[in-house]
Amino acid sequence: MRQLIAAFSLMFLIISATVLASQLNVKFAQLDTNADGQISLLEAKQNDALLKQFTDLDDNNDEVLSEQEFANFKI
Numbered sequence: 222m223r224q225l226i227a228a229f230s231l232m233f234l235i236i237s238a239t240v241l242a243s244q245l246n247v248k249f250a251q252l253d254t255n256a257d258g259q260i261s262l263l264e265a266k267q268n269d270a271l272l273k274q275f276t277d278l279d280d281n282n283d284e285v286l287s288e289q290e291f292a293n294f295k296i
Contacts, residue, residue: 249291259285270296 252260252267262284265271271278271294278290286294 248296249288252291259287260291261285270294 249260250256252264252271254264254267255261260271262272262275265275265286274294275286278286278293280290
């Protein structure tokens with residue numbers, strides 16, 4: 222019984238992580254309006270929450286967000 226519960230818990234965790242990752246990819250694609258693989262400050266202005274966090278998310282200070290930097294965005 223414990224193994225069954227553990228298996229279901231693991232399956233739920235995997236599904237949840239997949240759904241969350243998919244949502245972030247969709248959101249990134251929506252904000253990356255010129256489809257260049259990064260979100261500029263101009264593109265970030267579409268989303269107030271992202272705009273407020275932009276400087277903190279831009280780890281390398283290149284004034285664009287990569288998908289990796291965007292992954293740290295707290296909605």
